[in-house]
Amino acid sequence: MKAVLEGSVIAEADKEDLIQIEGNWYFPPSSVVAGALAASPTPYTCPWKGQAQYFTVEAGGASLADRAWSYPTPYPTAIEKVGKDFSGYVAFWKEVQVVD
Template identity: 65%
Template sequence: MPQAVLNGTVIADAPESEVLHIEGNVYFPPSSVKSEYLQESPTPYTCPWKGECQYFSVKDPTSGDLLQDRAWSYPTPYPTAFERVGADFSNYVAFWKDVQVS
């Protein structure tokens, strides 16, 4: 089962059948992410083929520090992105390298 772990705390986990692999990143379904560790970030970004991105800062469960823009999702991806990925990945969450995904 894929997991996203930060300093020993699991902040997302889901069966392999429910995660999506997009461009080398594991995207977790929104229901599998512990939202208390995420805080919306104002950082703007729009992917040319996926659409407008929502970044999140991730709260370090050990120190309480916020790690800026270490997670992201696409609330309303472009319809053509669904075709490219082969699934609806709206609001699925991926994590940057500070969060270990295995």
């Protein structure tokens, strides 16, 4: 699967390597193209997943603030609920298309 913005691939991995949580596909950190994400200072803590890290997505001439996020150290109960360790996996907001 691929995460695409303005025709540029931001992340790419086999579907089996992704994790789906609440309708969002989370890509392994190693599948994200270098330079496509810049850490954002925006704070957020999910009640059940833990503290999030937001990113500005930069690709295809576009720069979209807070359109990607990950959970560097999710709560242990969140990992149990999901059934897989999703530490550092990256998800994208709607402007970034996730396609097969």
